[in-house]
Amino acid sequence: MRFLLIEDNAKLADAVVDRLRLDGHVVDHAADLETAWHFTSTTSYDLILLDIMLPDGDGRTFLSRSREQKSNAPIIVLTARSEVSDRVGVLDLGADDYMVKPIDFSELEARCRAVLRRRGGESSNVLMLGAVAFDSLAGTLRIGTTETQLRPRELRLFEVFAKAPGQIFSKTALVDRLFSYDEDVSENAIEVYVGRLRRHLAGTDVGIITVRGLGYKLEVT
Structure with a gap:
């Protein structure tokens, strides 16, 4: 699977990329929205991991625009905000799932698998x-x-x-x-x-x- 990670925290991004690559996934990393748009305009992704607070804008803008453009790549939002209203908001914008930071890597892998199964209409691995x-x-x-x-x-x-x-x-x-x-x-x-x-x-x-x-x-x- 080819994933895109949109995350400006370099230390967290390196850790996520390394973990997912150990599973054999291909992972591209964008530290800002401009780079993310460039990547998604030239490459199809099986899954996108999206941070909310980015140096050149709000990740929710990327989320809503992606859905307006009919992109069907599943998106898991990574957020430091734990309020219910924030989580409901990103789901209403079209996110497939969300995780509250700090991230547990085993949970992240499980959520990625679950989202991909749902999108593929599968109930089993x-x-x-x-x-x-x-x-x-x-x-x-x-x-x-x-x-x-x-x-x-x-x-x-x-x-x-x-x-x-x-x-x-x-x-x-x-x-x-x-x-x-x-x-x-x-x-x-x-x-x-x-x-x-x-x-x-x-x-x-x-x-x-x-x-x-x-x-x-x-x-x-």
């Missing part, structure tokens, strides 16, 4: 694809009685395919989903991760197919 059970929380593929632990980027790549079986993803699109702006990688990296996933899926009814000149797609036969 386990997705069945043919004979393969994919657990996005545990980061595993289970085939019969055999369970394989995926590495973080393998997990996030498989998650992209698993959420949209049959959809073709170009290498460029996959690089965008797996790597942040501050990571300098080539599209060849995608070939490496696709190769690893294919080895994990060998002998099953699930495959990642190369569509010549276009990219890759997941198929269940």
Whole structure:
């Protein structure tokens, strides 16, 4: 998953980014609204974490404008304000959830998972694809009685395919989903991760197919 964190507190931002990246997520960080608007105008995000008090404006402006523009990226507001009226206000503006600072990282991860499940219409972390059970929380593929632990980027790549079986993803699109702006990688990296996933899926009814000149797609036969 690709996340955007909009937070001006550098120490908190570094801690959140490091924690989410340990889970294999791609995280871009914007310290102000101007940078956030630039990022969202060029990249699609699976989830946005939004601070309220920012150096160049109020995060609620970003929230309301995003919803006016019909952006469907889920937004979790991070706020130091604990009053009920403040929390009700951001929810009414279109926030999917909120957290009051100081942030507990385990709770943040759980809230991110819950929001993403709700947006995807899922009630469980386990997705069945043919004979393969994919657990996005545990980061595993289970085939019969055999369970394989995926590495973080393998997990996030498989998650992209698993959420949209049959959809073709170009290498460029996959690089965008797996790597942040501050990571300098080539599209060849995608070939490496696709190769690893294919080895994990060998002998099953699930495959990642190369569509010549276009990219890759997941198929269940």
